[in-house]
Amino acid sequence: MKVQLNIRLYDHARDARSFAALNYRTFRDSIPQVEFVDDEDFRRHHAWLLKQFAPHDPRKATVFVAEIDDVYAGHCWLGQQTDFFTRRVDPWIFDLSVVPEFQEQGIARALHDAVEEHARKHGAKLIGLQVMAHNQGAAEMYEKFGYTQRAFSLKKHL
Numbered sequence: 001m002k003v004q005l006n007i008r009l010y011d012h013a014r015d016a017r018s019f020a021a022l023n024y025r026t027f028r029d030s031i032p033q034v035e036f037v038d039d040e041d042f043r044r045h046h047a048w049l050l051k052q053f054a055p056h057d058p059r060k061a062t063v064f065v066a067e068i069d070d071v072y073a074g075h076c077w078l079g080q081q082t083d084f085f086t087r088r089v090d091p092w093i094f095d096l097s098v099v100p101e102f103q104e105q106g107i108a109r110a111l112h113d114a115v116e117e118h119a120r121k122h123g124a125k126l127i128g129l130q131v132m133a134h135n136q137g138a139a140e141m142y143e144k145f146g147y148t149q150r151a152f153s154l155k156k157h158l
Contacts, residue, residue: 003068007076009077010063012056018072019063020046020056026097030132034157053079053094063112066098066107074076074098076111078118081128091119093129110146 024046025137031037037045054060055077066074074097079091082110119127129147131139146155 005073005105005110006067006070007110008067009054010065015063015065015072015075016056019075019077020050020073022072022075022078022097023050023055023095026095030135032132032134044141053077061094062115062118064111064118066102066111066119068102068105068107072099073102074107075114078115078127083128088131091115091122091124091127093127096129100140108141109145 024043025026027046027049030041031042048148055063061079063078064076065072075095076093076097077095079092079094080089082089093112096108096111096115098111116127128150131142132155133153
C-alpha cells in the first residue's frame with residue numbers, strides 16, 4: 001500500500017497540540033547539554049515563543065504541515081527575521097521538524113520545497129535559518145537543500 005503524503009497549511013484548531021509538542025521537543029533538543037535549561041523555565045520560554053512568533057497568526061507566520069495518511073508527520077514554521085547587519089526583513093525558517101518515525105522519507109524536503117515556493121511567490125529573494133553547531137545532521141540536510149554558511153555564532157564559557 002502506498003503512503004499518502006499531504007502538505008497543507010496549518011490549522012490551529014486541528015494542529016496546535018501536535019505542532020506545540022513537536023516544536024517543543026525540537027527546540028529542547030537544540031539546546032547544547034552544556035547550556036542546560038531547567039524544564040520548568042524552558043516550558044515558560046516555549047510558551048512565550050509560541051505567543052511571540054504566533055504560528056497561528058498568518059500576519060506573523062506561515063506554517064506548512066505534513067501528514068501521512070492523515071497523521072501529523074511534521075511541520076515547517078516560516079516567520080520573518082530582521083537581519084542584524086542590513087536591517088532587511090527576510091523570511092526565516094524557525095523550525096523544520098519531522099516526527100521521528102516519519103524521518104528519512106523525504107518529508108523534510110517536501111516541507112522545505114513548499115516553504116521555498118511560498119517565499120518566492122511572495123517576492124522573497126532569499127530565505128534564512130539557524131542550525132545549532134552540534135546538530136550536524138540538520139546542517140548537512142540544509143546544505144543538500146542549497147544553504148551555505150553566512151556567519152558563525154560563538155560563545156565562551158566563563
